[in-house]
Amino acid sequence: MIDEPAIRTRDLAKRYDSTVALAGLTMTIPRGAVFGFLGPNGAGKTTAVKLLLGLARPTSGEAEVLGVPIGDRASRRRVGYLPELFRYQPWLTAREVLALHCELAGIDRAAWPREIADALATVGLAERGATRVGTFSKGMQQRLGLGVALLGDPELVLLDEPTSALDPVGRHDVREITRALRDRGVTVFLNSHLLAEVEQVCDRVAIVDRGRVIADGTLEELLRGETVRVRVTDLSADGRAAIARFGDVAEEGGWLTVRGIDAPAVPDLVAALVRAGGRVHAVETAHESLEDRFLRLLGGAS
Amino acid sequence: MTPTLVIARLTVQELLRRRLFLVLVALTLVVMALVTWGFARLPTLGDGGRELGRTEVVAVASQLLILVGFMFSFTLAFSAVFAGAPSLSGDVESGTALAILARPISRAEFVLGKWLGIVATILVYALPTTALQLLLVDVVVSYVPPRPLEFVAFVAAEAVVILTLALALSTRLAGMVGGVVALVLWGVGWIGGIVGGVGLAFDNPTVTHVGTATRLILPTDGMWRGAVWALEPAAILETMRQAGRAAAANPFFAPDPPPAPYLAWTAGWVAVVLGAAIWSFSRREI
Ligand SMILES: Nc1ncnc2c1ncn2[C@@H]1O[C@H](COP(=O)(O)OP(=O)(O)OP(=O)(O)O)[C@@H](O)[C@H]1O
Ligand SMILES: [Mg+2]
Numbered sequence: 001m002i003d004e005p006a007i008r009t010r011d012l013a014k015r016y017d018s019t020v021a022l023a024g025l026t027m028t029i030p031r032g033a034v035f036g037f038l039g040p041n042g043a044g045k046t047t048a049v050k051l052l053l054g055l056a057r058p059t060s061g062e063a064e065v066l067g068v069p070i071g072d073r074a075s076r077r078r079v080g081y082l083p084e085l086f087r088y089q090p091w092l093t094a095r096e097v098l099a100l101h102c103e104l105a106g107i108d109r110a111a112w113p114r115e116i117a118d119a120l121a122t123v124g125l126a127e128r129g130a131t132r133v134g135t136f137s138k139g140m141q142q143r144l145g146l147g148v149a150l151l152g153d154p155e156l157v158l159l160d161e162p163t164s165a166l167d168p169v170g171r172h173d174v175r176e177i178t179r180a181l182r183d184r185g186v187t188v189f190l191n192s193h194l195l196a197e198v199e200q201v202c203d204r205v206a207i208v209d210r211g212r213v214i215a216d217g218t219l220e221e222l223l224r225g226e227t228v229r230v231r232v233t234d235l236s237a238d239g240r241a242a243i244a245r246f247g248d249v250a251e252e253g254g255w256l257t258v259r260g261i262d263a264p265a266v267p268d269l270v271a272a273l274v275r276a277g278g279r280v281h282a283v284e285t286a287h288e289s290l291e292d293r294f295l296r297l298l299g300g301a302s
Numbered sequence: 303m304t305p306t307l308v309i310a311r312l313t314v315q316e317l318l319r320r321r322l323f324l325v326l327v328a329l330t331l332v333v334m335a336l337v338t339w340g341f342a343r344l345p346t347l348g349d350g351g352r353e354l355g356r357t358e359v360v361a362v363a364s365q366l367l368i369l370v371g372f373m374f375s376f377t378l379a380f381s382a383v384f385a386g387a388p389s390l391s392g393d394v395e396s397g398t399a400l401a402i403l404a405r406p407i408s409r410a411e412f413v414l415g416k417w418l419g420i421v422a423t424i425l426v427y428a429l430p431t432t433a434l435q436l437l438l439v440d441v442v443v444s445y446v447p448p449r450p451l452e453f454v455a456f457v458a459a460e461a462v463v464i465l466t467l468a469l470a471l472s473t474r475l476a477g478m479v480g481g482v483v484a485l486v487l488w489g490v491g492w493i494g495g496i497v498g499g500v501g502l503a504f505d506n507p508t509v510t511h512v513g514t515a516t517r518l519i520l521p522t523d524g525m526w527r528g529a530v531w532a533l534e535p536a537a538i539l540e541t542m543r544q545a546g547r548a549a550a551a552n553p554f555f556a557p558d559p560p561p562a563p564y565l566a567w568t569a570g571w572v573a574v575v576l577g578a579a580i581w582s583f584s585r586r587e588i
Contacts, residue, residue, distance in 0.1 A: 077406045
């Protein structure tokens with residue numbers, strides 16, 4: 001059971017009438033990973049999570065969550081979920097909402113007070129436990145949702161845009177919470193389009209666009225290579241062709257940008273430019289950020 | 303507690319905390335006060351201030367009580383629709399269903415819990431108010447209808463029937479739409495009952511069949527007839543029976559209780575429609 005991956009999907013697809021929300025997702029997320037699921041609006045991130053939780057039914061394909069086929073109620077037994085667009089019963093207090101979820105999650109009644117107090121403290125709502133949820137601000141609702149997702153030591157936590165309504169402190173808290181979950185060996189599935197955030201906490205990412213995964217792997221794998229900017233003049237067309245093998249080349253205002261180049265190859269690149277008659281005035285190297293990579297991937301996909 | 307009972311309890315809590323319930327109870331108390339005042343004045347209503355005799359008081363009181371009972375059953379059916387029609391659709395639209403259904407709970411348990419919760423709320427409202435009203439009438443004119451328990455049972459059953467329909471509609475339709483559909487069907491059922499009675503009175507089998515068909519398709523009017531029967535004193539039943547078929551068209555009269563097979567049909571109807579609601583909601587995308 002423990003050897004089972006946290007999530008495994010095979011050709012998981014979802015179509016809404018003519019809209020393809022998810023076009024055959026195949027992936028395996030090992031236990032204990034913090035997995036970032038990235039993509040632009042409408043890419044299919046929320047759809048994927050809803051399929052995993054049995055909230056929507058796949059058009060085709062299959063998946064297991066914690067070793068149990070999706071749709072089976074047992075697959076949701078050890079799972080915490082923070083939905084993207086949601087509301088809790090506005091007429092309940094925060095504490096009552098947490099108690100309700102303790103009960104639905106089948107947590108031993110004796111453990112409720114501690115679970116509830118811990119959840120409230122973790123998400124910074126300790127003082128608001130007795131407040132009606134209907135009066136909560138959007139960010140407070142999202143904090144409460146995060147608290148609900150953390151109840152009862154889940155083995156897998158699915159967070160759909162957990163920081164969309166949060167202030168900078170809240171975002172920082174979410175990062176801390178995610179790291180704490182990872183330290184406890186909990187698998188985290190994080191939907192986001194906030195790349196800086198994902199970059200800070202995730203060990204593996206998949207980038208989806210229009211229902212397809214267009215890149216995936218560990219952050220190192222994905223961000224391997226540097227970006228080099230070279231200011232060069234008098235470069236011949238042959239010279240330009242000669243450097244294509246170093247990476248993706250773009251030219252703008254006298255600057256050549258080569259992305260995805262291996263760091264040790266930078267002097268070779270400069271040598272190649274010089275050999276081709278280019279006059280090199282400046283060379284700048286930078287580590288590619290996830291955002292650059294993301295935009296580049298999406299640009300390439302369109 | 304099983305997930306079904308957790309959802310049922312949550313539903314009761316929600317309904318009781320809503321302002322609708324408070325308003326309903328407050329209005330009911332006002333109406334009950336008025337009705338009781340009216341009943342208290344009953345014995346003095348003879349021509350020229352003559353005191354009505356006991357037989358007359360019983361006759362008038364029983365018929366008056368049937369009208370009050372109709373108003374009550376109408377209010378109850380309306381409230382059941384207002385509680386049932388937005389329940390599932392509202393939870394899906396607002397996003398409250400997302401977090402709950404992501405827990406280890408089946409759709410069937412969720413629907414069943416909602417149904418149980420609303421049924422419980424209907425009983426919580428209907429039992430004390432009926433008991434109190436009958437008690438007040440008894441105090442002021444010393445009249446107790448012959449079968450008060452059966453009356454409550456039939457009126458509650460009518461509400462459960464229409465509630466089940468509204469809940470089934472709410473698996474797919476927005477609250478307003480489902481509510482309107484359920485109420486219109488309730489009205490059609492009532493008219494269908496009258497039509498059937500007219501057919502009986504004029505010995506027209508086709509028209510009678512229309513009435514029978516509506517009573518089978520939606521058993522609300524059938525339950526209402528049971529409630530009327532429970533309120534008819536024996537003397538009135540005797541008189542009306544002698545009037546024979548002519549009385550059949552009167553929607554406020556029923557010579558006999560609904561037959562046992564019809565009661566079984568109604569129970570089966572509720573089970574099947576509830577099953578359809580579960581089936582439909584299980585296929586709903588949240
Ligand atoms: N219930 C639905 N009915 C019809 N189409 C839907 C439904 N839900 C999602 N879609 C479509 O599926 C596609 C993927 O939507 P999804 O919500 O999964 O995107 P997302 O990646 O979560 O986007 P965002 O970043 O905006 O949250 C979109 O084109 C959307 O219009
Ligand atoms: Mg989304």
